[in-house]
Amino acid sequence: MTLSDIILMSQWFFLLYFIGMNLGYIMLNVMSFFTLTRYMQEHGAEEGLSQEYADLQLPISILSPAYNEEATVAASVRSLLQLTYPEYEIIVINDGSKDKTLEVLIQEFSLVPFPEAYRVRLQTKPVITIYQSTVYPNLRVIDKENGGKADALNVGINSARYPLFCCIDADSILQRDSLEKVVLPFLEDPTTVASGGTVRIANGCEVSGGFLVGTGLPSNPLALFQIVEYMRAFLFGRLGWSPLNALLIISGAFGVFHKEKVISAGGYLTNTIGEDMELVVRLHRHLRQQGVPYRITFVPDPICWTEAPEDLKTLKSQRVRWQRGLAESLAKNFELLFNRKGGTVGWLAFPFMMIFEWLGAIIEVIGYIFMAVAFIFGMISGQAMVAFLIVAIGLGVLLSVSAFLLEEISFHIYPKPKHILILFLVAIAENFGYRQLNSVWRLMGLYHWARGKKGHWGEMTRKASWHKTG
Amino acid sequence: MEFATSSDPIVNLVFWTGIAVIFIIIFMVPYVISLRYMLIREERRRKLFMDIWRPILIRSLESIPDVLPPVKKKDWPVLFNLWNHFHESLRGSAKDNLNEIARKAGMLEVAERLLKKSKVRPRFAAITTLGLLREKSVWDEIKDAAVDDHPSVSLAAMKALIRIDEERAMPFIIPLISARTDWPPARVANILHEASPHVICAALADAVLHSPELHIPRLIRYFETIACDSSTVVLRQVIEKFPTDAVLSACLHAFKSPDALDIVRKNLTHSAWHVRVQAVRALGRMGLIDDKYILINMLCDQQWWVRYRAAQALSSLPFISSADLDKIRDEQTDRYAKDILAQVIAEKRMV
Numbered sequence: 001m002t003l004s005d006i007i008l009m010s011q012w013f014f015l016l017y018f019i020g021m022n023l024g025y026i027m028l029n030v031m032s033f034f035t036l037t038r039y040m041q042e043h044g045a046e047e048g049l050s051q052e053y054a055d056l057q058l059p060i061s062i063l064s065p066a067y068n069e070e071a072t073v074a075a076s077v078r079s080l081l082q083l084t085y086p087e088y089e090i091i092v093i094n095d096g097s098k099d100k101t102l103e104v105l106i107q108e109f110s111l112v113p114f115p116e117a118y119r120v121r122l123q124t125k126p127v128i129t130i131y132q133s134t135v136y137p138n139l140r141v142i143d144k145e146n147g148g149k150a151d152a153l154n155v156g157i158n159s160a161r162y163p164l165f166c167c168i169d170a171d172s173i174l175q176r177d178s179l180e181k182v183v184l185p186f187l188e189d190p191t192t193v194a195s196g197g198t199v200r201i202a203n204g205c206e207v208s209g210g211f212l213v214g215t216g217l218p219s220n221p222l223a224l225f226q227i228v229e230y231m232r233a234f235l236f237g238r239l240g241w242s243p244l245n246a247l248l249i250i251s252g253a254f255g256v257f258h259k260e261k262v263i264s265a266g267g268y269l270t271n272t273i274g275e276d277m278e279l280v281v282r283l284h285r286h287l288r289q290q291g292v293p294y295r296i297t298f299v300p301d302p303i304c305w306t307e308a309p310e311d312l313k314t315l316k317s318q319r320v321r322w323q324r325g326l327a328e329s330l331a332k333n334f335e336l337l338f339n340r341k342g343g344t345v346g347w348l349a350f351p352f353m354m355i356f357e358w359l360g361a362i363i364e365v366i367g368y369i370f371m372a373v374a375f376i377f378g379m380i381s382g383q384a385m386v387a388f389l390i391v392a393i394g395l396g397v398l399l400s401v402s403a404f405l406l407e408e409i410s411f412h413i414y415p416k417p418k419h420i421l422i423l424f425l426v427a428i429a430e431n432f433g434y435r436q437l438n439s440v441w442r443l444m445g446l447y448h449w450a451r452g453k454k455g456h457w458g459e460m461t462r463k464a465s466w467h468k469t470g
Numbered sequence: 471m472e473f474a475t476s477s478d479p480i481v482n483l484v485f486w487t488g489i490a491v492i493f494i495i496i497f498m499v500p501y502v503i504s505l506r507y508m509l510i511r512e513e514r515r516r517k518l519f520m521d522i523w524r525p526i527l528i529r530s531l532e533s534i535p536d537v538l539p540p541v542k543k544k545d546w547p548v549l550f551n552l553w554n555h556f557h558e559s560l561r562g563s564a565k566d567n568l569n570e571i572a573r574k575a576g577m578l579e580v581a582e583r584l585l586k587k588s589k590v591r592p593r594f595a596a597i598t599t600l601g602l603l604r605e606k607s608v609w610d611e612i613k614d615a616a617v618d619d620h621p622s623v624s625l626a627a628m629k630a631l632i633r634i635d636e637e638r639a640m641p642f643i644i645p646l647i648s649a650r651t652d653w654p655p656a657r658v659a660n661i662l663h664e665a666s667p668h669v670i671c672a673a674l675a676d677a678v679l680h681s682p683e684l685h686i687p688r689l690i691r692y693f694e695t696i697a698c699d700s701s702t703v704v705l706r707q708v709i710e711k712f713p714t715d716a717v718l719s720a721c722l723h724a725f726k727s728p729d730a731l732d733i734v735r736k737n738l739t740h741s742a743w744h745v746r747v748q749a750v751r752a753l754g755r756m757g758l759i760d761d762k763y764i765l766i767n768m769l770c771d772q773q774w775w776v777r778y779r780a781a782q783a784l785s786s787l788p789f790i791s792s793a794d795l796d797k798i799r800d801e802q803t804d805r806y807a808k809d810i811l812a813q814v815i816a817e818k819r820m821v
Contacts, residue, residue, distance in 0.1 A: 011480055012480065015480060015483075041589065041590040041591055042590060042620075042622050057656070114813075114816055114820075115809070115812040115813055115816050116813050116816075117774070117777075117778070117806070117809035117810040117812070117813040119774045132816070132820055134820065137820055187654045187656045187657070188621075188654045189652075189654075190654075190655070381481070383478075383481055383485070384478065384480075384481045384484075386485075387481050387482075387484040387485035387488060388484055390484075390485065390488030390489070390491075390492070391484050391485070391487050391488035391491065394487075394488045394491035394492050394495065395491055397491075397495055398491050398494060398495055398498075401495055401498045401499060401502065402498070404502050405498060405501070405502050405505075408502050408505045408506060408509075409505070412506070412509060417503050417506045417507065420502055420503055420506060421503070424499055
């Protein structure tokens with residue numbers, strides 16, 4: 001085999017990979033278009049009429065793990081206490097914080113030790129003390145030894161009193177009606193075991209009293225890039241899989257789960273960094289193997305807002321962690337791949353995720369290097385280089401623009417036409433450096449996974465400007 | 471152009487794909503922006519329309535205007551939503567004037583036309599309006615809509631049928647709520663509340679006794695939310711007919727009268743823990759003074775939920791004081807019983 005044969009074969013490989021990936025995303029886009037149109041028809045039709053579910057909503061336990069969150073924990077809990085949902089409890093799990101998280105909670109919410117007959121249904125690190133607020137009957141705080149986020153969530157599940165639990169990041173910003181929206185799938189289909197909502201970027205938005213009161217775009221370019229990314233990820237990356245019951249990710253920032261189903265699947269895994277995705281993949285695997293009818297659903301309404309990192313260091317750390325989490329989640333549930341009982345998730349979503357999201361980082365980085373090296377050494381013509389660039393950037397922008405279209409037929413988050421134009425320019429600009437950087441970070445995530453480096457709480461530099469207002 | 475003559479088929483394919491993609495983008499971006507401008511225009515028009523019609527609907531509660539402003543074709547959905555929303559928020563005779571306005575504005579004729587549309591939104595709005603107007607002339611059309619595949623449409627139709635003629639609706643609706651597993655039970659229960667209790671109780675009792683076993687627990691839940699007087703008698707018959715764990719649990723959950731205490735006590739030792747939980751809860755709702763000893767024994771059950779509900783039941787008995795609870799806790803030799811009672815006592819003191 002000559003060098004030119006190898007180059008030709010490589011060209012075909014990268015081209016076919018590229019076509020496969022983009023065809024997949026385009027199919028997801030089409031699926032999302034129909035799902036979203038139907039969703040808007042159904043839910044828009046009853047807008048303004050009486051709340052049909054008002055008296056019969058299922059009670060929810062909100063689990064909020066906290067680790068070294070002394071600066072923001074009180075504001076987060078206060079905003080959770082203002083949700084409009086009829087019956088819910090808040091369980092804050094202090095995972096052995098080294099700062100004054102517990103002291104702040106005790107002081108702000110008048111906590112006293114509570115003699116709870118704590119039930120160990122999932123094995124966890126020891127619980128030190130359970131506190132109950134004397135001001136808010138639906139607020140408890142569990143102080144435990146440090147064991148990581150997943151361990152903290154398992155403690156919360158052990159202590160939860162209600163049939164559904166909602167896991168939420170301490171820095172998530174909800175809307176007052178977020179719980180009502182995310183719990184709807186459980187009311188509409190009793191086989192629902194998990195439901196996740198759309199997470200959007202809060203940077204540039206106006207937040208008051210812990211709630212989002214106005215939307216806008218940030219000036220930081222990294223945050224702008226992430227807005228476009230989140231739109232793509234949630235509006236078709238997840239929504240497209242939901243009607244096929246093949247959704248593999250529910251964001252740890254905001255998701256609701258059927259408690260007993262999660263316990264019977266073994267709860268959150270403590271030796272993974274992507275415990276949120278791993279749980280969802282494992283739920284699919286367990287329920288498929290048992291032949292139990294179930295649904296894991298995605299709610300397209302933007303119901304949770306989060307602060308995006310605005311500096312490269314934090315963003316890199318987040319992306320490396322995400323990629324490791326993805327690799328761990330898929331590797332630990334490999335049996336689902338092409339399993340006889342795997343259904344759409346085992347035969348379509350899992351392989352797609354494996355080829356284009358898990359291994360994609362390797363192929364993309366090799367692809368970039370191959371093209372650059374081949375071009376420099378004259379193995380690929382200038383024509384070929386330009387053609388590949390046009391199609392790569394074009395398809396990237398096309399996917400972003402189709403996400404804008406989905407946004408436009410549904411929620412219109414950003415109020416001004418100017419915002420769409422800015423986001424369009426961002427969708428072009430992200431192709432020149434940002435996407436490539438992301439691929440490199442994802443590759444680093446894979447490397448960390450392959451080395452089996454130990455996971456830890458994802459610490460992030462947050463500005464949390466909303467905690468200062470309202 | 472170089473590419474047009476390029477001999478490499480891959481490069482050619484890639485290049486022309488890229489060009490096609492760029493053309494699609496060039497088409498899509500102005501389209502998305504134009505959608506936004508259309509939305510802004512639509513919102514303005516909607517607001518103007520609402521500014522005219524909202525005061526008319528509010529004033530109509532006192533008197534009906536002689537002349538109503540004409541409604542353009544694209545404004546009908548806005549009027550339907552506004553009118554439905556107003557109507558649902560009113561009580562009593564205030565609705566009569568609103569009905570009069572609807573008829574005068576021609577909403578009835580338009581609603582009949584919208585019923586035939588295939589889109590969910592207009593059909594839903596039309597069915598809701600016709601139900602609120604209690605319009606008998608479209609009974610058959612709404613009945614057809616009640617078997618529609620789309621749950622929003624079929625549930626709206628079921629609600630409308632009950633509003634139009636509840637007695638006539640029951641023989642049709644009750645078999646439907648057994649069969650339609652895609653209807654969310656919470657919504658069905660809420661809609662059933664639209665009917666008079668005596669009408670719905672009789673129909674549900676009949677359905678509970680004559681439906682296949684699979685549907686019984688769901689029907690019992692509806693039966694329970696309506697709070698029918700005859701429920702104990704009917705539930706006893708159901709338990710005799712279908713003595714399964716699921717039916718037993720549902721019945722124990724639904725019992726409200728001390729007449730059922732014999733069944734409740736009998737099931738406190740049932741092998742399925744979810745049946746014991748419901749039995750303990752039922753005993754807490756309607757137990758007598760001597761039942762406290764049974765509940766104290768249940769504090770040692772092997773299942774946490776049974777122990778917890780037994781402790782809650784014990785603490786809710788009207789003849790047990792806080793001091794009694796403390797005494798019971800101190801007397802327990804079983805650690806689990808002691809712990810669970812300590813928790814429930816603390817919970818009670820927090821409230």
